[in-house]
Amino acid sequence: MRKQFFLLALGAATLPAAAHADNTLYVAAYGGSFQTIMQSAVFPAFEKAHHVHIQYIAGNSSDTLAKLQAEKAHPDIDLAIMDDGPMYQALSLHFCAPLKPGPNYQNVYSIAKISPDAVGTGLVAVGIAYNADAFKKNGWAPPSSWADLADPKYKGRIAMPGLDNTYGLDALLMYAKIHGGGGDNIQPGFDYMAAKIAPNMDAFESSPGAMSQLFQSGEIVASIWGTSRTFSVAQTGFPLRFAYPKEGAPELMDTACVVNGAHDNKDAQALIEYLLSPDVQKIFALKSGTGPVNKTVKLTPTQAQNIPYGPNVMSTLVSFDWNRVNAARPAWQAQWNRQIEK
Known part of the structure; x- marks a missing residue:
């Protein structure tokens, strides 16, 4: 893990520094559909209102974190958007400047x-x-507990991502938590996973496309997965639904920070406030299934299907200590490879 991070950082360090043009705001965030939504449905109104051009630097969270490390003394990035795990690393390394909360932040x-x-x-x-159709056909109630996946009736008909994927990591942490452990004592999670969950698995699959295919081919009927992936597959017309286990559902967040030493702190702060606005929050909910963090966003029951939305769902979400998890993850991955995906 350390070696991989160093190579990423080294690669970013060898890139030529971007010339920071006046009236240009540099935003580092995810590529793919996230970038498409940002550039087509979110940025244009902000650029017009603030008289700026947004230069998009696409990459996954590890890429962005490596760039922040490489450019720490002279950052080119003004605003960084990353998963919450890498963001906690960025915070611990003091890459982020204090936020200047606005009215939308107050409703978060x-x-x-x-x-x-x-x-x-x-x-x-x-x-x-x-x-949902397969469960109805078999006369099964929808899943309601993490323990349901240990039921022998699912043997060979379920899947989950591996520990290289945050969904798999969160599942391991939940099984540890339920059985008396947690981030500071992961062994109960490994023990339960090895004895009860892994034997039922048809596959450990971290690729979203491959997991979707397992569902659509009928090879599996259930999986440990995230709401956004479930939403995307359901949008194709496939009857995929999401169940919140009664013990709680771990949360993952897209997170944003203004970079320490940003050339355009003012517009970066304003963009974060804009991303928290009800209109932008609803755009992401309807286009990508991302749960709104702004309490004032209104979705119909149909719109909210497969989306973490509203105070009742928020009360079931579980957070973990990502500083502790990040430090332990390489050792957990090695144990996972030996004990679970062997």
């Missing part, structure tokens, strides 16, 4: 206020995705 759920220097802009819950 407390779970998204992760630091005075960073805020969650969208939520994903981790739980159990299931084929």
Whole structure:
């Protein structure tokens, strides 16, 4: 893990520094559909209102974290958007500047206020995705507990991502928590996983496309997965639904911070406030299934299907100590490879 991070940082360090043009705001965030939504449905109104051009630097969270490390003395990035795990690393390394909260920030759920220097802009819950038609055909009730996946009736008909994927990591942490452990004592999670969950698995699959295919081919009927992935598959017409286990559903967040030493702190602060606005929050909910962190967003029951939305769902979400998890993750991965995916 250390070696991989060093190589990423080294690669970013060898890139030529971008010329920071006047009236240009540099935003580092995810590529793919997230970038498409940002550039087509979110940025244009902000650019017009603030008389700026937004230069998009696409990359996954590890890429962005490596760039922040490489550019720490002279950052080119003004605003960084990352998963919450890497964001906690950025915070511990003092890459983020204090936020200047505006009116929209005041309406954000407390779970998204992760630091005075960073805020969650969208939520994903981790739980159990299931084929509603297959469950109805078999006369099965929808899943309601993490323990349901240990039921022998699911043997060979369920899947989950590996520990290289945050969904798999969150599941391991939940099984540890339920059985008396947690981030500071992960062994109960490994023990339960090895004895009860792994034997039922058809596959450990971290690729979203491959997992979707397992559902659509009928090879599996349920999986540990996230709300956003469930939402995407359901949008195709496939009868995939998301169940929130009664013991709680871990949350994952898209998070944003203004970079320490940013050339355009003012517009970066304004963009974070804009991302927290009800209109932008609803855009991401309807286009990507991202759960709104702003309490004032209104979704119909149909719109809210497979999306973590509203105070009742927020009360079931579980957070973990990512500083502790990040430190232990390499050792857990090695144990996972020996004991679970062997």
